[in-house]
Amino acid sequence: MRTVQFTLRQYLNTHGLSAYRLAQAARGRVSERTVYALARGEASRVDLGTLGAVITTLEELTGEPVSPGDLLTAVTVPGPDPEARAWLDGDASRLGEFGAYDWDGADPYALGEPVRFGPDGELVIGGE
Template sequence: MIRFSLDHYLRDHGLTAYRLVKETEGKVARGSIFAMARGDSVKRIDLENLNHVVAALSALTGEKVSVADLFTGEPEPVSLRTTGAGVPYTDDEETNAVLDDHPDILDRLKRRRERQGAP
């Protein structure tokens, strides 16, 4: 799971949410900074606010800060649903229906091509 971790970044760099509020004053609402700094409470991030936060953190630390520095975790793996033929569904319902109704169709097509001498 991906998590916005401004709280970790601030702690790791000896900064406080209050100091970030002062640095972004007039650009990002005080409440937004404190909400972001609480960690788990962040569900959506305004890109303009994120840009101001990254710029302010760069100024405060004297280091180039990237958006990626404010996130932790990995995306959860996604398993694609597969047709009866064992391949992922396509955007074409007719193709999906054939692949579901004839699970061996891909093997049959492969054998036919081999008989015809196709690669």
């Protein structure tokens, strides 16, 4: 799966700028909080007007043209592993047809013996 990430921090580093300098220059157009979130890569979305204001401010600071491609990159995010994929692909649509398991008044946590894995990976039942 592909996703898009902000690369503002890399752009700032490449051009010898700080997020603080950008935030000061963008004052009145973009909030400091937004600039810092973009620089940290924490923003999950950005308004196009905000992106335009950041681009304009960077152009003013560097004297160079800046495009959205200078601040965004597409990256591949690994998908779920095979076990998770099997669970995600499973059909649970009919589960509503079945009632809850009837423990017949017993406490399921008090039944049986505890099971755990031992130090060598062997299955240990109860206090063995």
